[in-house]
Amino acid sequence: MKLGIMGGTFDPIHLGHLATAETVREIFALDEIIFIPAARPPHKLDKDISDEYSRLTMTLLATQSNEFFRVSDMEIKRKGLSYTLDTMNELYETFGRSTELFFIIGADSLADLSKWHAARELVAKCHFIATTRQGVDVDFSAVEKFFGAAATEHIHRVTTPGLEISSTAIRERVRLGRSIKYLVPEVVEEFILREGLYL
Ligand code: ATP
Numbered sequence: 288m289k290l291g292i293m294g295g296t297f298d299p300i301h302l303g304h305l306a307t308a309e310t311v312r313e314i315f316a317l318d319e320i321i322f323i324p325a326a327r328p329p330h331k332l333d334k335d336i337s338d339e340y341s342r343l344t345m346t347l348l349a350t351q352s353n354e355f356f357r358v359s360d361m362e363i364k365r366k367g368l369s370y371t372l373d374t375m376n377e378l379y380e381t382f383g384r385s386t387e388l389f390f391i392i393g394a395d396s397l398a399d400l401s402k403w404h405a406a407r408e409l410v411a412k413c414h415f416i417a418t419t420r421q422g423v424d425v426d427f428s429a430v431e432k433f434f435g436a437a438a439t440e441h442i443h444r445v446t447t448p449g450l451e452i453s454s455t456a457i458r459e460r461v462r463l464g465r466s467i468k469y470l471v472p473e474v475v476e477e478f479i480l481r482e483g484l485y486l
């Protein structure tokens with residue numbers, strides 16, 4: 288089994304996340320994509336990040352129409368800062384060691400990958416798919432230098448449609464009373480308006 292993992296704050300989840308996950312699923316012939324909302328860091332218990340229930344609910348709502356998409360609350364349950372290494376181990380325990388894991392990360396995160404906790408172990412044990420946007424260049428030679436042969440085998444780069452949408456821009460639009468139609472799924476838009484998020 289080949290599992291794609293899409294981690295994020297998802298505050299809110301938007302069409303950029305969903306389109307990227309679907310593109311990657313097709314290109315790499317993944318069996319499923321699991322969306323894993325991050326726990327709210329303990330030092331951000333004010334209004335910086337929406338509560339976990341809201342972010343988890345929006346992620347569930349946004350993914351329900353795609354039979355290949357799943358949602359896991361494992362990082363929210365774990366509380367606080369989650370290490371990808373813990374998430375990886377928990378996924379192996381749940382799905383079995385023969386499962387191939389593909390962590391989907393943005394091009395910006397690829398540049399920092401060497402600084403992640405247990406970075407070399409992660410790259411040795413699972414795959415990373417770095418999504419780049421047209422016109423965005425990442426210096427892959429630095430990545431190869433750090434990870435060596437594992438980089439060539441386990442770090443993949445793919446160009447995705449590159450929808451210029453960010454959660455930050457969506458929160459700002461809601462705050463200003465502007466439309467967020469066609470940026471988030473309708474069910475997510477309804478949830479945001481009903482719950483009065485981002486006002
Ligand atoms: P914020 O603006 O709050 O930082 P965000 O839109 O960047 O939110 P995150 O939840 O931080 O969303 O992102 C989760 C993952 O999705 C990251 O790997 C990020 O690089 C990727 N991502 C975010 N927006 C897009 C997009 N428009 N297209 C492709 N990937 C995206």
Ligand code: MG
Nearest residue numbers: 296453454455
């Ligand atoms: Mg971000």
